[in-house]
Amino acid sequence: MxxxxxxxxxxxxxxxxxxxxxxxxxxxxxxxxxxxxxxxxxxxxxxxxxxxxxxxxxxxxxxxxxxxxxxxxxxxxxxxxxxxxxxxxxxxxxxxxxxxxxxxxxxxxxxxxxxxxxxxxxxxxxxxxxxxxxxFTESQKLLDLTKEELLKAHKQLKKIMLESLEGLVTALEARDKYTRGHSERVAAYAGGIAREMNLDNIDTIIIAARLHDIGKIGVRDNILYKGEKLTKEEKAIIEAHPVKGAEIIGKISFLRDIVPAVKYHHERYDGTGFPEGLRGDEIPLAAKIIAVADTFDAITTDRPYRKGLDFDHALNELQGNAGTQFDPVVIEYFLKILNTK
Ligand SMILES: [Fe+2]
Incomplete structure (x- = not known):
């Protein structure tokens, strides 16, 4: 006892x-x-x-x-x-x-x-x-585990959210044979430029490129895929897509970083672009990179009004617009990648 x-x-x-x-x-x-x-x-x-x-x-x-x-x-x-x-x-x-x-x-x-x-x-x-x-020690361990699981779940949720948005863009582009796969290619080119420039936000730039045209979701097909010349009103509707895209993305907290890249991907280096007519270094670098990648893809793929140009012609066109439409530094890096391939 x-x-x-x-x-x-x-x-x-x-x-x-x-x-x-x-x-x-x-x-x-x-x-x-x-x-x-x-x-x-x-x-x-x-x-x-x-x-x-x-x-x-x-x-x-x-x-x-x-x-x-x-x-x-x-x-x-x-x-x-x-x-x-x-x-x-x-x-x-x-x-x-x-x-x-x-x-x-x-x-x-x-x-x-x-x-x-x-x-x-x-x-x-x-x-x-x-x-x-x-x-107490055991509950502490359990708490740490729960924290870890929460983080994992949060990461997973972000991944799913991103995939859904990418899915939306893919679906949007798939409706038209000329734009099919466009954003995926733009993301690949933009990622390549970002890597070549040794930037530390490569992933952000790739995501932004993948979603840069998401604002086109609000544009009707008959305008979006209109072959012939657009009226002034139709042009204005199309040109609203970067701002619409920024609004959509801005509502998703973990994607706020990419808002400027989406919003300004149609600005021009010389200040004649839209929506705000920013110029030179006022334009976020990510947006300038996407602009080059976007145009490169647009001119190398077929359009309703013309056949896609070959790479050399596309490069000439990009080079010709360095300093006016595009940031010459970004063009320089893009040429560097393409010349080494
Ligand atoms: Fe766009």
Missing amino acids: NGSGTKILIVDDEESLRSLIEIYLSNNNYEVISASNGREALEKIDRDKPEIIVSDIMMPEMDGYELLGILKGSAEYSDIPVIMLTSMDEDMDKIHGLSAGADDYMTKPFNMEELLLRIEKLLFLKRRIAGAEYR
């Missing part, structure tokens, strides 16, 4: 009392270790790792206060509950003992049964604390 083999250390210089406690606790199934002073107690603690200590105060060599001080100051042993025993029933001793970190206090002479009850109570508390600490 009771102790079920729990190791307990009794520290007292009075041998008769020590033996008495030892017999009583052994009878209650404790494994009793004993020491006659603080120094000896420390050796036994190191060797036998008791779960609880009952210690006298006044002892030769090292008294109970010093022992207590060492134990409570050590990282390894500060959790071992200590019951202090003394023959002095002075309030100051109790206060001294408790403030030094004693977990309980008994005055000699004491009732053995009461000592046993106090030991059991402290052991129960100690185990309960250990259990709570264990549960």
